[in-house]
Amino acid sequence: MSGELTERVERVRLAQVSSRLSVEERRAHLIEAAIGLAEKKGVAGVTTRDVAQAAGVSLGVVHYCFENKDALMTELVKALSMELRDSVDANESVWQEAGSGNTALRDLLRAGLELMWLNIEATPQRQLLTYETTTYALREGEQTPAKLAIAREQYNFNDSTVADILDHARDATGSTWRVPVSQLSRFTLSVIDGIVLRWLVDNDSESVRTQLDLLAQALAGHAD
Template sequence: MLNRLPADERRAQLVESAMGIAERGGVSSVTIRAVAEEAGVSLGVVHYCFESKEALVAAMGEALVLQLSQAMRYAFGQAHADEAQTGLRGLRELLHSGLSAMWPIIEATPNRQLLTYEITAYGLRQQAAGAELAGSIANKQYSTMDAEAVEFLERSAEHTGTRWAEPVPDLARFALAVIDGIVLRWLVDRDGEAVIASLDDLVQMVTGKAVEV
């Protein structure tokens, strides 16, 4: 049965096997042979789907971006559905609800969050060495998250009758950079209370960039 999986399902299976290996031992532990053993397939099957480790890591990065994007969209969608207030107070509560809904998703997957950072660093190193395929992952990761954050900020302003006084892409970039730092620090000290305080500060700073229409 394994050998008859459709190509897309086979690739997804191998990517998930590779991520399981990387979560346990880091990206350096991901090899074609290790993935074949993890997935219970032959080396030839893995080589057929991925011509190199770089191609496999690139697919891992794409899968992580998709998972993060879906989680972010779900959390922000819940916030929009729950909040009904308007004005700057409503905007502040809406931003807080979105981040609060997103955090449990991050907190429940620490190894996958760490892997996201590791794949980004791996991609940048490969890009510096001339491997553009793996190197493109970092750019795609951030461009995708930028797009999700921009959409949330724009919809939040429209929803609350406010507008942003600064370019929304700049605000999204700033907010995501802060969240990146918050998540990385949490991976180090697992201080959930500090995360809540930091997210509150972020909401206050971002809301300060908006005005009521």
């Protein structure tokens, strides 16, 4: 079967699948198509027409689900953030067997960071995409404030995710934070951003785990 024919058959199959989806399922399907495209060609190069073609639906379906590309990109960054949140929640036993005290808090935070890191390490292209969505939003935001909102939404959501993890760790170990969780989450996210970006450059996973040890220790130092 020729490449062109294979592609045509795949589009028909995708269209048939899409026709059976609910609105929420169709939105998720389009977001995943957008992520796949953005991983290959960058956020700036993705159009709603590209997404429609990749998902095997009409352009009208995309605009029915998302008002415009900015709305789609906003949901894209949320989806990427949810993947990290889900990776930390994946092993509930980590939280249930935490113990108590500062050492237990440090170990629990480190275990949570490890779960997050395993997801990051397995998806380097998606991690690069998170930085691209931020720079895309900042670069375009000067002319279009709605694009700047994409970056702010991304970081607000990630701040909330990290704050939830910190609160979960606090409760699981009977600890108390001496610093507002909003500040701790902002600090944690900033450090993780830097760690991941450096890893994308040098691919030194061993060094990453040392940095995560230091981060867990630093965070635990702000708790009683």
